[in-house]
Amino acid sequence: MTRSVYVTGTDRGDGRQVIELGVMELLTRQVDRVGVFRPLVHGDGPDRLFDLLRTRYRLEQSPESVYGLTYGEAAALQAEKGTDELVSRIVERFHAVAREYEYVLVLGTDFIGSNLPDELALNARLANEFGAAVITVVGAQGQAAESVRAEARNAFRAYEALGCDVVALIVNRVTPADREAVAEGLSAGLPVPCYALPEEASLSAPTVAQIVRKLGADVLLGDEAGLNRDAKNFVFGGAMLPAFLPALTDGCLVVTPGDRVDLIVGALAAHSAGAPPIAGLLLTLDERPGPDILALADRLAPGTPVVSVPGGSFPTAAELFAIEGKLDGSSPRKAETALGLFERNVDTGDLAARISVARSSRVTPMMFEHELIERSRAARRRVVLPEGTEERVLRAADVLLRRDVCDLTLLGEEDAIRKRAGELGIDLGEAQLIDPQTSPLRERFAEIYAKARAHKGMTLELAYDVVADVSYFGTLMVQEGLADGMVSGAVHSTAATIRPAFEIIKTAPGAQIVSSVFFMCLADRVLVYGDCAVNPDPNAEQLADIAIQSAATATQFGVEPRIAMLSYSTGTSGSGADVDKVRRATELVRERRPDLLVEGPIQYDAAVDAAVAATKLPGSEVAGKATVLVFPDLNTGNNTYKAVQRSAGAVAVGPVLQGLRKPVNDLSRGALVQDIVNTVAITAIQAQGEQRGDRVEP
Structure with a gap:
């Protein structure tokens, strides 16, 4: 039976769209196919919130299937044939949606301009008929804390008395100073989790x-x-x-x-x-x-x-x-603000358990991206972005700050950054802005760099000029613990991004080289491709190192590593220098890490297709189900990832650098805003795995 959750309220003006969006985000992190259903709508079709959900979550659901009836149709039907017939018609429409999806989010009626009697009771009955868990929302705008608590308790009791399975109560638009008092007072008096979301002025401001x-x-x-x-x-x-x-x-x-x-x-x-x-x-x-x-x-x-x-x-x-801001498809930044508000104030893990959201066995690109955001938020880190005036970087920073993903430092002339942000309508909030040219850190960094590169003839005077470069400055911030990671490359070359890391941060203990992976998000799974961006022609020892590093990266991001060492032949079917290199690399991986599952040499089709694997390598623990694919050289890897990205519609997240002592990641100069957001989240997660002392604040 399809599972469902019914988000409903008691009156108009509760800002329930924030909770509906937050629950949808929670569902799509763990479930592949989520449907949307609204029992009653105004006008002749879905509202703007559905347009936002359809755009943001790439829903394929047809608009005409989203709703039961219009308010006008419902009032006429109830007057002519009674409530039972009205409910029966809506339930029939709901089940048509439920048959097509793993989970259905039900958006309760809005209590606006309705001539239906006892709309609360109608929502309660529909939730019961759907077999849905209920999240009750109460609006608190302009009310004192005690009044809010009383109204919320009454709302819970009203739905509970009507037989609903109320799993959580959320009070929205609470006066910020009263938020903790409201949440604590409710939690002490009700048997379900109670959350209080403070009023967020930017959500009520119209665009x-x-x-x-x-x-x-x-x-x-x-x-x-x-x-x-x-x-x-x-x-x-x-x-x-x-x-x-x-x-x-x-x-x-x-x-x-x-x-x-x-x-x-x-x-x-x-x-x-x-x-x-x-x-x-x-x-x-x-x-x-x-x-x-x-x-x-x-x-x-x-x-x-x-x-x-x-x-x-x-x-x-x-x-x-009289105009109040609304969440709709034309306001994606409001959506980010709303999600940040929801996720800061609601225990999403507990709520997911209460509404019985079991994780899907499939992992879609959207689910992988959601997981990155959630994990990066869990243990907050600071990421430095050297390209502080670049539009895509600023738009990504806007998303990251609104979602409360991590702390940010942007480098560049402060007035220029603020001016460009202002032109884009972006509020940088608590982001730290540093101008390397005028920062007091410049002299300190020059001394550090001059000492580190003295064997190359570096002088203090020359170092003073070098560290004013944003890439060097950002790298030194990471090295000195003033930031936990760096992301650059939207307008700088790969060399400009990673050369300072080679010189200053250097390779991690046990790593021979720095390499990279892409997370290739296919329709139903995530594969790890390495190395597609850094090493042109690795030898057998380096190839083994890339495989071991890639397995560690895969594990860090929730992908169980089964390593395929790719070649143009499988098993013992081929020979020659190129195949021998891969065969030797496979042996080295087994020697160094006998705990890892690795197969090679193996062709791509035998690595990922179970039918081919059964013919070419029967009995292999990797063939047909490989998750980490290691390419023999950069030419093969780079072309393959781009071919899969463009031809199969895969989302390529990366390159993610591995083998450095501290995380620095490079962007493609064609990176989209979402690519930058994903890479920053990955960098923050990598930094969470670093074992070091507390970060120092500049």
């Missing part, structure tokens, strides 16, 4: 895109990233420029008549200078600047939204203050 949709505004300027900025507050422009500029605040939406060119240009100039970065401009009275002013505005603050509405400032203000 510029949401404002545009609500007001029917025309977009004169602005790109997608600009439209996704949060409008944290509103500043209404009417004063002269000297009085207006000090009123600007971080993330504000400037509302001004469209003929106030001085305020338009002044606000955008202030944004360009980063003092402060604004969300955008909303021009009223249907007055629009001429093309020359718009061209100037575009040059001053590229991507910053400038939108126009026909109404005056007063009616526009009334509409603006």
Whole structure:
């Protein structure tokens, strides 16, 4: 029987979407196929939350299967044929979804504009008919702690009295100062886990895109990233420029008549200078600047939204203050914030156990990526990113900070980093910014580097220049314990990233060389490919070292190592220098690590296909089920990983460097934002495995 969890509330305005998104994230970490079902919807189809879930979690579920009935259809059916018929119709629709999925997340009714009697009882009955565990959500916005506790206890008792299997109670939008008191008070008085999520202002702040949709505004300027900025507050422009500029605040939406060119240009100039970065401009009275002013505005603050509405400032203000931010497909950054909030305040491991989420035997790319985030968050580390002004790095930093994955240090000129972040609408929050050119650490690092490279003729004066390079500076931060790992390469070459690591950090004890692996996330499993990025033509001893290192990396990331030493022949069928090298490497692995399962030489098909393996190497413990595939040279490895990535649609995570004493990882210069996020998470996990003292704060 398909398992399901029903997330429901007691009234409107509880911000339940945060919990629904958090539970979906929890489910997709462990289950391959998750379906979504909402019993009742407004309008004629799924809402924007489903659009977000479908986009974020790559759901293939058809929109028409997501819901039972519209509110209008439900009211008419109940009036004509009664509640039993209404419930029967919705249950039938639910089971059509349940037959197709391992687990179903049910999104309860929203208590908005409904003319159905006793909506709470309807949710309770549906949960019982579905056989679903129930998570009850209570909104606490603007309420005192004691009032919140009373309402939450009443909500639990109401659903319990109606026969529901309530597995957890979550109070959302709690005044931050009351969060601990609310959580502790509830946990002491109820038999299920109770969690309290504090009010998060950025979640209730609408994005510029949401404002545009609500007001029917025309977009004169602005790109997608600009439209996704949060409008944290509103500043209404009417004063002269000297009085207006000090009123600007971080993330504000400037509302001004469209003929106030001085305020338009002044606000955008202030944004360009980063003092402060604004969300955008909303021009009223249907007055629009001429093309020359718009061209100037575009040059001053590229991507910053400038939108126009026909109404005056007063009616526009009334509409603006009624708009509340929503989680939808157009606000991916809000989703990251919501998930970070959920995961910081909910014991997700315990909740998963209570809703009976058993881990799937398949491991999908999304499940692997979720696991990286979860593990990196478990024991927080600091990762330094030398390319602090690069857009993709800043967007990745935004995700990492919102999800609370790790601590970050960004290198570069501080004003330049903040200006670029402001242009992208990114709040760097508690990220540490260091300029190697002006940092007090520069002199200390120069002395360390000069001493380490004295045998190469390095002087203190020359070292002072070398360590100002962001790659060297970041590497020295890792070496000195000021950071736990480094990720670079979005705009720097591989050599520029790893040369400082070779010179300063050096190889780990027992490692002959530094090598790399890619995690190849196929549709149903994760394979480890090594070495596809560093060593052009390793000899037998080096190949054995790569295999042993790759097995250790696989184990660290939850992949049971079964090593295939790849060649163009299998077993004893071939001969020649290339095959002999692989055969000798296999023997060395067995000598050095008799505990490891290894087979070689072996062809790729015999390594991964059980049918082929049964013919070519019957009885092998590795053939047909290899998880670690070691290529004989860089040419073979690099081409194979790219062929599998492009032709089989695999997600390639890496390269992950191995063999260094401390983690430094290189990015492809074509790395996407998610690639950077994954690599930083991997680096943080690698750092968790390092046995060393407490990190030193700079």
